[in-house]
Amino acid sequence: MQLYRNLKLSICPYFSLLQVLCRYQHIWNIDLRFRPAFLGGIMKATGNKPPAMLPKRAEYLLKDIKRMGKYYQVPVQISADDFQRVLDKGSLGAMRFITAIDMTQPQFLEPVSREFWIRFWSQHEDISQPTSILAVARQAGLSSEQAQKLLEMVSSPAVKNRLKETTEDAIKYGAFGMPAVVAHFNGEQHLFFGSDRLELLGSVIGEKWLGPVPSLPSPKM
Secondary structure, three states, rough: OEEEEEOOOOOOOOOOHHHHHHHHHOOOOOOOOEEEOHHHHHHHHHHOOOOOOHHHHHHHHHHHEEEEEEEHHOOOOOOOHHHHHHHHHHOOHHHHHHHHHHHHHHHHHHHHHHHHHHHHHOOOOOOHHHHHHHHHHHOOOOOOHHHHHHOOOOHHHHHHHHHHHHHHHHHHOOOOOEEEEEEEEEEEEEEEEOOOOHHHHHOOOOOOOOOOOOOOOOOOO
16 A cells, blocks of 8 residues: 655545554554655646645634544644645645655654654654754654755755655555555555545545554454
Protein backbone atom coordinates (compact mmCIF):
# COMPACT_ATOMS: atom_id res chain seq x y z
CA MET A 1 0.00 0.00 0.00
CA GLN A 2 1.28 3.43 -0.86
CA LEU A 3 0.19 6.62 0.79
CA TYR A 4 0.41 9.86 -1.19
CA ARG A 5 0.02 12.98 1.06
CA ASN A 6 1.34 16.34 1.94
CA LEU A 7 3.87 15.45 4.60
CA LYS A 8 3.56 18.86 5.89
CA LEU A 9 0.05 18.05 6.93
CA SER A 10 -0.64 21.63 7.68
CA ILE A 11 -1.94 22.02 4.12
CA CYS A 12 -4.53 19.33 4.58
CA PRO A 13 -4.88 18.68 8.31
CA TYR A 14 -5.81 15.02 8.18
CA PHE A 15 -3.22 13.78 10.62
CA SER A 16 -5.91 11.28 11.58
CA LEU A 17 -5.24 9.36 8.34
CA LEU A 18 -1.53 9.02 9.11
CA GLN A 19 -2.20 7.99 12.69
CA VAL A 20 -4.92 5.46 11.97
CA LEU A 21 -3.08 3.81 9.08
CA CYS A 22 -0.08 3.38 11.37
CA ARG A 23 -2.37 1.90 14.04
CA TYR A 24 -3.75 -0.59 11.49
CA GLN A 25 -0.47 -1.41 9.76
CA HIS A 26 0.13 -4.66 11.62
CA ILE A 27 -3.52 -5.49 12.30
CA TRP A 28 -4.31 -5.45 8.56
CA ASN A 29 -0.81 -6.68 7.66
CA ILE A 30 -0.24 -3.98 5.05
CA ASP A 31 2.98 -2.74 3.50
CA LEU A 32 2.55 0.95 4.28
CA ARG A 33 4.70 3.30 2.20
CA PHE A 34 4.63 7.06 2.59
CA ARG A 35 5.22 8.95 -0.64
CA PRO A 36 5.77 12.73 -0.46
CA ALA A 37 3.81 14.76 -3.00
CA PHE A 38 3.32 18.50 -3.41
CA LEU A 39 -0.32 19.45 -2.89
CA GLY A 40 0.05 22.76 -4.74
CA GLY A 41 1.22 20.94 -7.86
CA ILE A 42 -1.66 18.47 -7.68
CA MET A 43 -4.23 21.22 -7.25
CA LYS A 44 -2.84 23.19 -10.20
CA ALA A 45 -2.64 20.18 -12.51
CA THR A 46 -6.21 19.07 -11.77
CA GLY A 47 -7.84 22.51 -11.59
CA ASN A 48 -8.82 21.96 -7.97
CA LYS A 49 -9.06 24.74 -5.38
CA PRO A 50 -8.64 24.69 -1.58
CA PRO A 51 -12.06 23.94 -0.04
CA ALA A 52 -11.56 26.63 2.62
CA MET A 53 -11.70 29.30 -0.11
CA LEU A 54 -15.48 28.89 -0.01
CA PRO A 55 -16.64 30.74 3.14
CA LYS A 56 -19.46 28.35 4.02
CA ARG A 57 -17.30 25.31 3.44
CA ALA A 58 -14.52 26.83 5.55
CA GLU A 59 -17.03 27.36 8.34
CA TYR A 60 -18.10 23.72 8.08
CA LEU A 61 -14.51 22.42 7.90
CA LEU A 62 -13.61 24.26 11.07
CA LYS A 63 -16.27 22.32 12.97
CA ASP A 64 -15.72 19.05 11.15
CA ILE A 65 -11.97 18.94 11.73
CA LYS A 66 -12.52 19.46 15.45
CA ARG A 67 -15.02 16.57 15.46
CA MET A 68 -12.61 14.34 13.57
CA GLY A 69 -9.77 15.21 15.92
CA LYS A 70 -11.89 14.09 18.86
CA TYR A 71 -13.08 10.92 17.13
CA TYR A 72 -9.64 9.84 15.91
CA GLN A 73 -7.95 11.02 19.13
CA VAL A 74 -5.40 13.34 17.56
CA PRO A 75 -4.38 16.71 19.09
CA VAL A 76 -5.70 19.13 16.48
CA GLN A 77 -6.17 22.72 17.67
CA ILE A 78 -7.63 24.58 14.72
CA SER A 79 -8.93 28.11 14.28
CA ALA A 80 -10.29 30.12 11.37
CA ASP A 81 -6.90 31.86 10.95
CA ASP A 82 -5.19 28.56 10.18
CA PHE A 83 -6.68 28.31 6.69
CA GLN A 84 -5.15 31.67 5.76
CA ARG A 85 -1.81 30.65 7.31
CA VAL A 86 -1.81 27.66 4.99
CA LEU A 87 -2.39 29.82 1.92
CA ASP A 88 0.18 32.42 2.98
CA LYS A 89 3.02 30.08 3.93
CA GLY A 90 2.71 27.24 1.42
CA SER A 91 4.38 23.87 1.79
CA LEU A 92 7.06 23.57 -0.88
CA GLY A 93 10.09 24.00 1.41
CA ALA A 94 8.80 21.51 3.95
CA MET A 95 7.89 19.03 1.22
CA ARG A 96 11.37 19.22 -0.28
CA PHE A 97 12.85 18.62 3.17
CA ILE A 98 10.62 15.57 3.60
CA THR A 99 11.67 14.38 0.14
CA ALA A 100 15.34 14.65 1.15
CA ILE A 101 14.53 12.51 4.18
CA ASP A 102 12.74 9.97 1.99
CA MET A 103 15.84 9.75 -0.21
CA THR A 104 18.46 9.47 2.54
CA GLN A 105 16.89 8.78 5.96
CA PRO A 106 13.54 7.04 5.25
CA GLN A 107 13.28 5.70 8.79
CA PHE A 108 12.58 9.29 9.89
CA LEU A 109 9.81 9.89 7.35
CA GLU A 110 6.94 9.09 9.70
CA PRO A 111 8.21 10.90 12.84
CA VAL A 112 9.20 14.03 10.91
CA SER A 113 5.79 14.11 9.22
CA ARG A 114 4.14 13.84 12.60
CA GLU A 115 6.26 16.66 14.08
CA PHE A 116 5.53 18.98 11.16
CA TRP A 117 1.83 18.45 11.69
CA ILE A 118 1.97 18.91 15.47
CA ARG A 119 4.04 22.08 15.18
CA PHE A 120 1.59 23.72 12.77
CA TRP A 121 -1.84 22.40 13.71
CA SER A 122 -1.42 21.77 17.42
CA GLN A 123 1.21 24.30 18.49
CA HIS A 124 0.42 26.98 15.83
CA GLU A 125 4.08 27.58 15.05
CA ASP A 126 5.84 28.25 11.76
CA ILE A 127 7.14 25.38 9.63
CA SER A 128 8.32 27.27 6.54
CA GLN A 129 11.53 28.92 7.76
CA PRO A 130 14.85 27.02 7.92
CA THR A 131 15.09 27.41 11.70
CA SER A 132 11.60 25.97 12.07
CA ILE A 133 12.38 23.02 9.80
CA LEU A 134 15.54 22.28 11.78
CA ALA A 135 13.55 22.38 15.02
CA VAL A 136 11.07 19.87 13.59
CA ALA A 137 13.90 17.57 12.54
CA ARG A 138 15.54 17.64 15.96
CA GLN A 139 12.22 17.00 17.67
CA ALA A 140 11.78 13.93 15.45
CA GLY A 141 15.15 12.53 16.58
CA LEU A 142 17.55 13.70 13.89
CA SER A 143 20.89 15.08 15.03
CA SER A 144 21.76 18.70 14.31
CA GLU A 145 24.34 17.54 11.77
CA GLN A 146 21.86 15.26 9.99
CA ALA A 147 19.20 17.97 9.92
CA GLN A 148 21.59 20.57 8.49
CA LYS A 149 22.74 18.23 5.71
CA LEU A 150 19.14 17.48 4.79
CA LEU A 151 18.31 21.18 4.75
CA GLU A 152 21.18 21.80 2.36
CA MET A 153 19.74 19.18 0.01
CA VAL A 154 16.41 21.02 -0.32
CA SER A 155 17.61 23.23 -3.18
CA SER A 156 19.33 20.41 -5.08
CA PRO A 157 18.06 19.28 -8.51
CA ALA A 158 17.85 15.69 -7.24
CA VAL A 159 15.38 16.57 -4.49
CA LYS A 160 13.34 18.89 -6.70
CA ASN A 161 13.09 16.25 -9.42
CA ARG A 162 12.12 13.50 -6.98
CA LEU A 163 9.31 15.57 -5.52
CA LYS A 164 8.12 16.42 -9.01
CA GLU A 165 8.13 12.73 -9.95
CA THR A 166 6.16 11.58 -6.91
CA THR A 167 3.66 14.39 -7.45
CA GLU A 168 3.19 13.35 -11.06
CA ASP A 169 2.79 9.73 -9.94
CA ALA A 170 0.03 10.75 -7.54
CA ILE A 171 -1.78 12.58 -10.36
CA LYS A 172 -1.48 9.52 -12.61
CA TYR A 173 -3.15 7.44 -9.92
CA GLY A 174 -6.03 9.93 -9.97
CA ALA A 175 -5.24 12.15 -7.00
CA PHE A 176 -6.82 15.61 -7.10
CA GLY A 177 -6.10 16.64 -3.52
CA MET A 178 -4.83 15.31 -0.23
CA PRO A 179 -4.89 13.04 1.64
CA ALA A 180 -4.93 10.26 -0.95
CA VAL A 181 -4.27 6.56 -0.49
CA VAL A 182 -3.45 4.14 -3.29
CA ALA A 183 -4.07 0.52 -2.32
CA HIS A 184 -2.39 -2.13 -4.47
CA PHE A 185 -4.48 -5.25 -3.99
CA ASN A 186 -4.86 -8.39 -6.12
CA GLY A 187 -3.16 -6.74 -9.07
CA GLU A 188 -5.43 -3.70 -9.00
CA GLN A 189 -4.96 -0.13 -7.80
CA HIS A 190 -7.62 1.58 -5.70
CA LEU A 191 -7.54 5.31 -4.97
CA PHE A 192 -9.19 6.64 -1.80
CA PHE A 193 -9.48 10.36 -1.08
CA GLY A 194 -9.99 11.79 2.40
CA SER A 195 -9.51 10.51 5.91
CA ASP A 196 -13.06 9.17 6.23
CA ARG A 197 -12.62 6.30 3.75
CA LEU A 198 -10.75 3.92 6.02
CA GLU A 199 -13.74 1.64 6.62
CA LEU A 200 -14.25 1.40 2.86
CA LEU A 201 -10.53 0.72 2.37
CA GLY A 202 -10.76 -2.17 4.82
CA SER A 203 -13.74 -3.58 2.93
CA VAL A 204 -11.88 -3.49 -0.40
CA ILE A 205 -8.84 -5.33 0.97
CA GLY A 206 -10.96 -7.80 2.94
CA GLU A 207 -10.22 -6.47 6.43
CA LYS A 208 -12.51 -5.43 9.28
CA TRP A 209 -12.72 -1.86 10.54
CA LEU A 210 -12.24 -1.90 14.32
CA GLY A 211 -12.70 1.79 15.02
CA PRO A 212 -10.18 4.66 15.21
CA VAL A 213 -8.12 3.11 18.02
CA PRO A 214 -8.08 -0.65 17.41
CA SER A 215 -6.70 -3.19 19.83
CA LEU A 216 -4.21 -5.77 18.66
CA PRO A 217 -5.80 -9.24 18.53
CA SER A 218 -5.01 -11.52 21.45
CA PRO A 219 -2.55 -14.32 20.66
CA LYS A 220 -4.13 -17.72 20.09
CA MET A 221 -3.61 -20.26 22.87
